[in-house]
Amino acid sequence: MSDEGKERIGVYVCHCGTNIAGTVNVEDVSVWAGEALADEGVVVSRDYKFMCSSLGQELIQDDIKELGLTRVVVAACSPHLHEQTFRTACGRAGLNPFLCEMVSVREQVSWVHTDKNAATNKAKAMISGGVERVVHHEPLEPLKVPINEATLVVGAGIAGIQAALEIADSGFPVYLVEREPSIGGHMAQFDKTFPTLDCAACILTPKMVTAGAHPNITLMSYSEVERVDGYVGSFTVTVRKKARYVVEDVCTGCGICIEKCPRKVVDDVFEAGLGYRKAVYRPFPQAVPKYPVIDTENCTYFERGKCKACQIFCPTEPNAIDFTQQDELVQITVGNIILATGYDLFDARRIPQYGYGRLANVFTSLEFERLCNAAGPTEGAVVLRDGVTEPQSVGIIHCVGSRDNRYNDYCSVICCMQSLKFAHLVKERTGADVYNFYIDMRTAYKDYDEFYQKVLSEGVHFVRGRVAEVTDAARRPGEEGKLIVQVEDTFIGKQRRIPVDMVILSAALEPRADSQEVGQKFGIACSATDWFTEKHPKLDPVATMTEGILIAGCAQGPKDIPTTVAQGAAAAARALSYIQKKELALEPVRASVIEE
Incomplete structure (x- = not known):
């Protein structure tokens, strides 16, 4: 501050x-700004193409030192x-970083206005407000x-498993929470992965087993997060462990x-929906954990109070079946949280005109994954809904939804x-004619x-x-008993x-x-299409x-x-960057209530 007690303020306007x-x-x-706001304490006002560049920052730093600036806008x-x-640039020049004020004239002015005069006047008004604010x-x-070394990973598909293993292998504890009875996510249902045609289970299940047995990973399957409190470095999370009615410590x-x-x-x-399971079940043979x-x-005992066959025939002592088991609330404390909750399928x-649910031999992409999976209900045989007949022709519709x-x-x-991938598998296993209907x-x-x-x-x-449309209404010879795919072929106009005999909907x-609900629970935003919103789509996507x-x-x-795995590893690396600092600098700005 000058001898007269007046602030010396620098204003810097970026062209971006x-x-x-x-x-x-x-x-x-x-x-x-240099002329009209001089009475408010502005002693210098400059513009530059990219203020965030090293040259732009040096411009601010030089003025702080040479002109004795006490505030920066x-x-x-x-x-x-x-x-x-x-803030960092101000700190390098000896000015307290919190004496810097930013005015968002890109997001709040140039990106939302087209009238140049109106936008220019609005920018002036916002800068005037910024100058008035920075004085205070x-x-x-x-x-x-301090940073709690533990990390919570919510969702144990391939992204969550990868993130958990990266952190656990670095020597830090992880809580891996999965709402389903087994980890693995959607990838566990797939037959092959494109473009290499690797067996999905062959590359996924070793990671599942490693995660389930890792000494630094506490696996909480069949569980859901109920509540989240706290802040980075010290989150308190309440997890509901749903009753399996199977005692995990006893079950073999x-x-x-x-x-x-x-x-x-x-x-x-x-x-x-293509196969069957029992009322007591494991989702699939390689499930982790192995407990049913x-x-x-659907259990006869819970419906009518009779049966108990599972308990009667359980060979363990004490018995691993406990019909009185209740949900359990567990509270954990962690420093970071990684959300890898996945997706739903459309x-x-x-789209009723495609006939799914009405026409028997219209399959979804997930149904076909199970159909052609060697561990699926048909042991990998590509057949129609009758379970016997191989299709002679198959239509695959892209971009459904x-x-x-x-x-x-x-x-x-x-x-x-x-x-x-589906087209290749159909050709390989049946030799059928395959038609792919695509937009681009x-x-x-x-x-x-x-x-x-x-x-x-x-x-x-x-x-x-x-x-x-996909219809079974025959109009021409050769269409009887078939599914007819009606399409405008844009190449021939x-x-x-x-x-065709079978239609697969991608x-x-x-x-x-529940993405909005989950977002609110964890204090993060969702996009207009309900995906979780990243801090920056290019520079900070995790x-x-x-x-x-x-x-x-x-x-x-x-x-x-591959992108999912890479992003899981990236999220883990970001969490580790916090953990390895041992302590974290928090924003000292705090809200307070004036009770008047």
Whole structure:
């Protein structure tokens, strides 16, 4: 502060290339601030192409030293992006970092206005407010808090498993929470992975077993997070462990209870409705943990108070079956949280013209995964719903629920490659004629286009155009008993009716139905399409606006398995960067209530 007690304020206006300068007259704003706000304490006002660059920061630092600035106002992008950048620059020049104020003239002015005069005047008004506000800033020092070394990973699909293993292998404790009875997620249901055609179970189950047996991982399957309190470095999380009615410490996983259970029901989860399971069950043979769970909605004992076959035949002592077991609330304390809660599959019944649920031989992509899986209900045989007949012709429809403003505008990333994989598997196992109906073929990543060329060489037919309808109403010879795919072939400019025996719908990936609820529970935002919102889509894709809450995998948006694994590892690396600091500097700004 000067001898007269007046602050010496510097104003710096960023062009941000043309992001700001394309809509705001930056030079005019800079000159105006130096003249009109001089009485408010502004002693220098400058504009620069990129204030966040090293040269832009040096401009601020030099003025602080040479002009004795006591406050700094930067009119640029959102403080969420570069506030720390400019605070650090002020600190290097000897000015307390918290005597810097950012004014968001990009997000709040240039990106939301088209009228240059109006945008310029609004920028001036916001900078005036920033100058008035910065006068009231006080020098502050960051608060230092210790970091709890434990990390909570919510969701144990491939993203969550990868994140948990990365942290656990680094020597730090992890709580891995999964809402289903077994870890593994959607990948555990797949037969092959594109483009290499690896057996999905062969590459996933070793990681599942390692995670389940890792000394640094506390696995909490069949559990859900109820409540989250605290802040980065010290979150207190309440987890509900749902009753399995099987005592985990006693159960040996022998499977006799499953064998003796007399109640068989349709498995509409893991087997997608194509197979059966018992009322006491493991989701699949390689499930981790190995303990079964009793389905109370279908168990004869819970329905009528009779049976208890599982308990009667259980060979352990004491008995591993406990019908009195209750849900248990467990409280844990962690320093970081990684959300890897995955996705839901688009319900193909929402597009009635495709006939799913009405026409027997229309299958979803998940149903076909189970159909062609050697561990699936048909032991890998590609057959129609009758369980016997091989299809002689198959139609595969891409983008079911994707790239359609009636359902989801976005691309689901995996549909094209998944459909190519299905085409290859059908050709390989049945030799049937295969038709792929696509809008645009998207094969962007490593070896993807080569896989597309391989499928082309196998004689698969490709028809470009959105399918209008799948019907069983025959109109022409050769259509009797067939499913007819009606489509406009945009390459030849004609409507076509293609009869097939089976139709596979490549369904869109959607945010989980409870994503908004989960976001509120963890204090993070969801996008307009309900995926979890990252801090920055390019520079910080695994962080969120809530410090210490990270996201990975399809919880953030549709992606393939390699990208999901990479993002799980990236989230783990970010968590480890916090843990290894031992302590964390927290924002010293605190809200207070004036009781008047």
